[in-house]
Each structure stands twice: as C-alpha cells, then as structure tokens.
Amino acid sequence: xxxxxxxxxxxxxxxxxxxxxxxxxxxxxxxxxxxxxxxxxxxxxxxxxxxxxxxxxxxxxxxxxxxxxxxxxxxxxxxxxxxxxxxxxxxxxxxxxxxxxxxxxxxxxxxxxxxxxxxxxxxxxxxxxxxxxxxxxxxxxxxxxxxxxxxxxxxxxxxxxxxxxxxxxxxxxxxxxxxxxxxxxxxxxxxxxxxxxxxxxxxxxxxxxxxxxxxxxxxxxxxxxxxxxxxxxxxxxxxxxxxxxxxxxxxxxxxxxxxxxxxxxxxxxxxxxxx
Amino acid sequence: xxxxxxxxxxxxxxxxxxxxxxxxxxxxxxxxxxxxxxxxxxxxxxxxxxxxxxxxxxxxxxxxxxxxxxxxxxxxxxxxxxxxxxxxxxxxxxxxxxxxxxxxxxxxxxxxxxxxxxxxxxxxxxxxxxxxxxxxxxxxxxxxxxxxxxxxxxxxxxxxxxxxxxxxxxxxxxxxxxxxxxxxxxxxxxxxxxxxxxxxxxxxxxxxxxxxxxxxxxxxxxxxxxxxxxxxxxxxxxxxxxxxxxxxxxxxxxxxxxxxxxxxxxxxxxxxxxxxxxxxxxxxxxxxxxxxxxxxxxxxxxxxxxxxxxxxxxxxxxxxxxxxxxxxxxxxxxxxxxxxxxxxxxxxxxxxxxxxxxxxxxxxxxxxxxxxxxxxxxxxxxxxxxxxxxxxxxxxxxxxxxxxxxxxxxxxxxxxxxxxxxxxxxxxxxxxxxxxxxxxxxxxxxxxxxxxxxxxxxxxxxxxxxxxxxxxxxxxxxxxxxxxxxxxxxxxxxxxxxxxxxxxxxxxxxx
Numbered sequence: 001x002x003x004x005x006x007x008x009x010x011x012x013x014x015x016x017x018x019x020x021x022x023x024x025x026x027x028x029x030x031x032x033x034x035x036x037x038x039x040x041x042x043x044x045x046x047x048x049x050x051x052x053x054x055x056x057x058x059x060x061x062x063x064x065x066x067x068x069x070x071x072x073x074x075x076x077x078x079x080x081x082x083x084x085x086x087x088x089x090x091x092x093x094x095x096x097x098x099x100x101x102x103x104x105x106x107x108x109x110x111x112x113x114x115x116x117x118x119x120x121x122x123x124x125x126x127x128x129x130x131x132x133x134x135x136x137x138x139x140x141x142x143x144x145x146x147x148x149x150x151x152x153x154x155x156x157x158x159x160x161x162x163x164x165x166x167x168x169x170x171x172x173x174x175x176x177x178x179x180x181x182x183x184x185x186x187x188x189x190x191x192x193x194x195x196x197x198x199x200x201x202x203x204x205x206x207x208x209x210x211x212x213x214x215x216x217x218x219x220x221x222x223x224x225x226x227x228x229x230x231x232x233x234x235x236x237x238x239x240x241x242x243x244x245x246x247x248x249x250x251x252x253x254x255x256x257x258x259x260x261x262x263x264x265x266x267x268x269x270x271x272x273x274x275x
Numbered sequence: 276x277x278x279x280x281x282x283x284x285x286x287x288x289x290x291x292x293x294x295x296x297x298x299x300x301x302x303x304x305x306x307x308x309x310x311x312x313x314x315x316x317x318x319x320x321x322x323x324x325x326x327x328x329x330x331x332x333x334x335x336x337x338x339x340x341x342x343x344x345x346x347x348x349x350x351x352x353x354x355x356x357x358x359x360x361x362x363x364x365x366x367x368x369x370x371x372x373x374x375x376x377x378x379x380x381x382x383x384x385x386x387x388x389x390x391x392x393x394x395x396x397x398x399x400x401x402x403x404x405x406x407x408x409x410x411x412x413x414x415x416x417x418x419x420x421x422x423x424x425x426x427x428x429x430x431x432x433x434x435x436x437x438x439x440x441x442x443x444x445x446x447x448x449x450x451x452x453x454x455x456x457x458x459x460x461x462x463x464x465x466x467x468x469x470x471x472x473x474x475x476x477x478x479x480x481x482x483x484x485x486x487x488x489x490x491x492x493x494x495x496x497x498x499x500x501x502x503x504x505x506x507x508x509x510x511x512x513x514x515x516x517x518x519x520x521x522x523x524x525x526x527x528x529x530x531x532x533x534x535x536x537x538x539x540x541x542x543x544x545x546x547x548x549x550x551x552x553x554x555x556x557x558x559x560x561x562x563x564x565x566x567x568x569x570x571x572x573x574x575x576x577x578x579x580x581x582x583x584x585x586x587x588x589x590x591x592x593x594x595x596x597x598x599x600x601x602x603x604x605x606x607x608x609x610x611x612x613x614x615x616x617x618x619x620x621x622x623x624x625x626x627x628x629x630x631x632x633x634x635x636x637x638x639x640x641x642x643x644x645x646x647x648x649x650x651x652x653x654x655x656x657x658x659x660x661x662x663x664x665x666x667x668x669x670x671x672x673x674x675x676x677x678x679x680x681x682x683x684x685x686x687x688x689x690x691x692x693x694x695x696x697x698x699x700x701x702x703x704x705x706x707x708x709x710x711x712x713x714x715x716x717x718x719x720x721x722x723x724x725x726x727x728x729x730x731x732x733x734x735x736x737x738x739x740x741x742x743x744x745x746x747x748x749x750x751x752x753x754x755x756x757x758x759x760x761x762x763x764x765x766x767x768x769x770x771x772x773x774x775x776x777x778x779x780x781x782x783x784x785x786x
Binding site for chain 1: 377565613769
C-alpha cells in the first residue's frame with residue numbers, strides 16, 4: 001500500500017466535491033469519469049509492489065461494467081446522461097470542444113501505438129515457487145531421512161542441557177560465517193557481499209515468510225540438497241543455493257539450523273503442523 | 276634535580292585527569308552495551324578479543340580489522356594516528372563496500388553504534404593514552420566539480436608528480452607496476468583501488484572523501500598520506516581528475532542488445548565493429564557454490580557488447596584486471612581442491628587468465644535452462660571459451676562442472692590487454708548444433724572470468740547469473756504504419772458516432 005498516493009487521491013476527490021462543485025455543477029457522468037480515473041490511479045500508483053498491467057486492465061474493465069450497470073439501473077439518470085452526450089455532439093455551442101475531442105482522441109491512440117513499438121522488448125520473466133512442498137524423504141549420504149517425522153535431534157538440549165545447546169549454537173555460528181554469509185549476509189538479511197550477482201536473490205531469514213514459517217526438517221532438506229534439489233517450478237537452474245550435503249555433516253546442518261533461529265530470534269514451526 | 280621531583284610528580288598528577296578527561300571513551304554502561312552487541316554481531320569476524328582471530332578470518336580478504344592494532348583505514352586524522360569516535364561510527368554505519376564488512380545503519384540504532392565504537396576503543400590501550408584524542412584534519416567544503424581542461428590537466432600533473440599511477444595505473448584501473456607486490460601491515464597482499472569504480476571505494480565515494488583519503492592515507496595499507504606533499508590548491512584539481520576517471524554507479528544491466536550489421540564481421544580488421552554498439556555491464560561474483568570456491572575473485576564486473584550479421588554473432592567482453600597472465604594454462608574442467616585455510620594454494624604462476632560466455636546448447640522452449648554452474652546432464656551448456664595464454668577460442672560442452680568435454684565448434688577471436696583492461700572478442704555461427712540465435716529473441720547467457728593471478732582455474736572462478744542477449748531485428752519496423760492505421764480507425768468510429776447522433780436528432784426535430 002502506498003498510503004500517500006491513496007490519501008492524495010481521496011483528498012482530490014473531496015476537494016472537487018467541496019470546491020469545484022460550487023461553481024460548476026458536475027453531472028453524474030462527470031462524477032463517474034472522475035471515479036474511474038481515481039480508481040485507475042489508485043490501482044496503478046497506490047499499491048506496492050505494483051500490480052501487473054494485465055491485472056489493472058482487468059480491474060478497470062470490471063469497474064467500467066459496474067459503472068454502466070449503475071447508471072442504467074436508474075432510467076432518469078440514464079436519460080440525463082444520454083441527453084448530455086447528445087447535446088455535446090449536436091449543439092452549436094460545443095462545436096469547438098467537439099472538434100478538439102475528435103482530433104485529440106486519434107492522436108492519443110497514435111501516440112500510444114508509437115510508445116508501444118518504441119518500448120524495449122522485455123525478457124521472459126520467470127516467476128518461481130519459493131516454497132515448494134518437500135519430498136517425503138531424502139537420502140543423506142547413504143542414510144534415509146523421513147522429512148515428515150524428522151526432528152532436530154539437538155533441539156531438546158535447549159531445555160535439558162543449555163550448556164551443550166550453546167555449543168551447538170557456537171558451532172552453527174562458525175558454519176554460518178565460514179559458508180553462508182557471502183550470500184545470506186552478516187545479519188541474515190539476504191544481502192551478503194555476493195548477493196547482487198545472483199538471481200534469484202538469497203533468502204532473507206529475518207523475513208517472516210522464510211524460516212519463521214518453516215519446519216526444521218524443511219530447512220534440512222533445502223540446505224542438504226540446495227538448488228539442484230528443487231522441483232522445476234522453483235527454477236533450480238538459476239538458484240545459487242549450494243547443496244551442502246557435499247560439504248557439511250548431518251550434525252553440522254542441524255547446528256547451523258539452530259543458529260539461524262537463535263540469531264534471528266524466530267521459533268521453528270513445530271513438526272506435524274501443515275505448511 | 277631532587278628538588279624538581281615533587282614538582283614533576285605534582286604536575287603529572289595534575290595533568291593525568293586533564294588528559295583522561297579529554298579522551299572520548301564513553302561511559303561504563305555504553306561500553307558494556309557495546310560488548311553485548313559486539314559478541315553477537317561482530318565477534319565471529321573481528322574476534323572476541325578484537326584481534327581478528329576468528330573462525331571467518333581465513334576465508335576473508337581483506338581480513339577483518341584487527342582493532343588491537345589501532346590501525347584504522349578510514350580516519351579524519353593524520354597518518355598513523357588513531358581515528359575519532361565519529362570516524363569509527365561512520366565505518367560501522369556505512370560499512371566497507373565490496374568487502375565482507377556490511378553497513379549497519381539499517382540494523383543498529385545510532386546509540387548502539389555509539390556503544391560499539393566505545394567498545395572497539397577498549398581493544399587498544401592507546402585510545403586511553405595521550406594519543407587517544409588526535410587532531411582532526413578539517414576537510415574543506417568541496418568546490419563545484421570543475422571539468423575545465425586546464426584544471427583537469429593540472430590534476431593529471433599532480434597525479435603524475437605524486438606517483439599515484441605507480442600503484443593505481445595510468446588510468447586508475449588499479450594496475451600500476453607496483454600493484455602486484457603490495458602488502459598490508461598484517462602481511463596480506465592488497466590491491467590498490469580500481470579508481471574508475473567509485474562504488475567499490477572502501478571509505479565512501481564523495482569528492483570530500485577522495486580528498487580525505489589521499490590527505491590522511493589509509494593506515495595499515497600502502498596507500499600513503501599526502502598531507503605534506505600536495506599544495507592545498509592542487510588538491511581539488513587532483514580530486515576532480517580522479518573523479519573524471521571514474522564512475523559513480525555500476526548501472527548493472529540484465530540484457531545485452533545485439534546490433535544487426537549486415538555484411539562480414541571482421542574481428543581483427545574492423546576497429547569500428549563495436550563502435551556505437553550499446554554496452555551492458557554485469558556483476559561478477561565469486562563461485563562459492565561448488566568445490567573450488569573463490570572467496571575473493573580478482574574481477575568484479577564485465578562489460579559486454581554484441582553484433583550479428585546474417586550468419587554469425589560476435590561478442591566483445593571487457594574487464595579490468597590488475598595483471599595479464601598470458602603464460603601457463605587454464606580450462607573450465609580443471610580440478611581444484613576444496614579451499615582449506617591450513618593448506619595455502621602455492622600454485623601461483625601456473626594459471627593464465629581466461630574468459631567464457633555460457634549459453635544453452637539448445638535454445639530452451641520454456642523457462643527451463645541449463646543449471647547456471649556449467650549445465651546439467653538434462654540441459655547441456657555451450658561454453659564459448661578463450662584461454663588467454665593459448666591464443667585460441669573454441670566451444671566446449673558442459674553437463675556439470677565435472678563433465679566438460681570438447682566439441683568440434685571453433686570460434687574466431689581476438690584478445691588485447693591494455694593498461695589494466697582485457698578486451699576479448701569471440702565470433703561464432705548463429706546456428707551451431709541445436710543452438711539458434713534467432714532475430715528478436717532473448718537467448719539466455721552468462722559469463723565467467725578466471726583471474727590467473729588469484730589462482731583461478733576450473734571451478735574456482737568469478738561468475739555471473741543468467742542474463743539475456745537480445746538480437747535486435749535488423750529491419751526495424753517503422754511505427755508510422757500502425758500509428759496511421761489506428762488513428763484512422765478511431766477517427767472513423769468517432770465520425771460515424773457523431774454522424775449517427777446528429778442524423779437521429781435532426782430526424783426527431785423534423786418530426
């Protein structure tokens with residue numbers, strides 16, 4: 001949401017209602033046109049991240065139909081609107097504005113066509129599924145790990161043996177700062193020193209939509225199998241996430257997972273809860 | 276003599292509190308807060324004792340600052356002196372770009388940064404001593420950037436007179452004759468800044484910062500201080516000359532637009548082949564994904580241009596490189612051991628510089644493409660490869676970094692190293708095997724550079740993500756036709772509508 005833009009649009013509408021209508025009586029048709037433009041501006045500039053063009057066109061088509069339906073529901077209103085249009089096209093007094101409108105519209109269309117042909121063509125954009133469903137089980141260097149039941153074996157130490165747990169955290173810290181921060185960043189915000197050279201960008205673990213909503217077994221899968229382990233809807237060919245099964249032991253992966261949660265202050269999603 | 280003793284003692288006792296009072300060391304509470312933050316956010320790099328002994332140090336280059344040495348690069352104080360609290364805070368706030376030291380301003384609050392700065396000072400006793408409160412060199416407000424030829428020529432003269440080029444190169448590309456031998460105070464090799472890329476400057480890239488950098492020098496590095504040697508009025512001429520060599524923003528691209536050029540593409544003979552062809556600049560980062568990781572690649576960006584004719588497509592690749600390694604050999608398929616901090620790589624001198632552009636072996640139908648690390652068995656990759664020692668270019672096939680094989684496809688190429696810059700061109704058929712470079716299509720492309728000086732070979736390399744090369748159609752369709760067509764259609768509809776309405780109203784009136 002871009003609150004500033006939305007407020008500006010609302011303020012303009014109110015201003016027109018309060019100020020302009022003092023001198024100029026706006027008929028229903030003019031109001032509808034105003035609303036149409038206001039809604040278009042709100043969809044185009046008021047929403048962050050911006051809506052795709054096709055969605056805006058769709059919304060505006062629906063709104064146009066709704067406005068026409070609204071107008072035609074009241075036959076007096078319809079009559080009034082119709083006669084206003086007719087007068088504009090027929091009456092002498094509107095000859096000049098009519099002429100201007102007749103010339104301006106084709107010119108605007110021609111300008112649009114021109115801009116369209118001049119616009120640089122866009123490369124095919126790939127949308128990717130960020131969190132695909134994990135496989136039921138994975139093979140980790142010869143042992144099978146059932147992802148639906150696997151738990152972090154060191155998690156329980158947090159309560160039972162805080163000292164031993166702290167060692168796992170420290171080991172996770174070491175692993176992270178020898179292997180991960182080049183991409184995921186010193187503060188886990190996904191902007192490490194090499195992040196700008198990779199596409200898609202490395203995950204931001206401070207964001208509530210990554211590790212905060214994932215189970216530890218899901219992270220184990222992602223860390224062990226990396227990009228090559230992703231299904232094709234998640235564009236495994238372009239992700240830089242390494243497959244750490246080649247470099248880290250099972251314990252090291254569980255330790256770095258513990259560290260990710262310690263550092264960001266999030267809790268892992270409990271096993272058994274659906275994604 | 277003896278009678279002086281009490282007097283001296285008295286004086287010292289009197290002075291001590293005065294000296295201590297003028298040090299800016301923060302409060303006990305601030306330093307304690309700083310320690311808590313430091314142990315969580317900084318110690319894994321800078322060491323729990325601030326001495327840069329940490330789990331990460333062996334992987335980093337430049338290494339994290341050793342705070343116990345009191346050597347700070349970024350200072351507003353004379354060469355060899357300690358920084359002010361504000362200097363340290365600014366380094367923490369803004370970080371050191373293109374190193375592992377991030378900017379913390381969006382993460383830590385101003386008071387946290389202050390607390391950290393006071394805590395860092397505790398690692399070096401000198402901050403509490405008589406030199407703990409150094410004089411600050413005032414940096415005057417920068418005059419307007421002056422591009423007069425006489426002014427810049429004077430800047431060039433100052434640049435030459437002070438041997439900046441010795442380290443930084445004739446055109447500031449970081450390739451001066453002394454550059455390869457420079458060491459920092461901790462005995463690690465250090466490269467002079469590539470002045471042309473202001474976005475990589477460690478200590479901010481404003482004109483005041485450049486003034487400050489050569490005035491105060493960078494402690495702990497070979498970058499000297501010119502506080503005494505350059506006249507005040509020459510300083511801004513030098514700043515503006517450095518400014519004129521450099522750019523502010525890498526302006527990274529995502530598409531190389533290939534320009535159509537009917538007729539032969541003569542790489543060696545036609546010096547104008549790539550003139551007026553748009554250039555796209557891409558980031559190159561270390562390969563830290565598979566075996567042979569490159570934690571500090573020698574190259575950080577590559578500029579690309581492309582032209583094509585009816586049958587061929589030619590690429591021009593250029594990048595800055597401190598030294599040209601044109602002896603030894605290189606190959607994408609060379610095996611490289613996993614990085615091991617305890618086993619330094621002693622193979623320097625064996626590896627030549629090399630470059631490759633990577634393409635799918637067949638034009639992908641959908642979005643799927645080869646794995647960007649040299650392809651995969653399902654989707655092989657074409658590697659257009661030039662070894663800059665062998666003076667040959669050819670196409671290799673990649674089905675993964677362990678499966679790189681030769682093909683029959685040859686490429687024409689040229690290679691030139693001039694003043695810190697490689698320029699390599701490669702030309703191949705627009706159609707070879709299953710790969711077709713069709714007009715008006717986006718072909719996936721990525722880039723790899725090997726810096727022989729940094730022992731890069733095989734999978735130890737600088738690489739890029741997937742980008743695109745777009746073949747701009749040779750025949751540009753003119754917009755005039757469609758414009759006239761649509762304008763006319765709209766006009767006719769309007770006229771018909773107005774005509775109809777008028778006709779109907781006149782009939783009603785007549786009734």
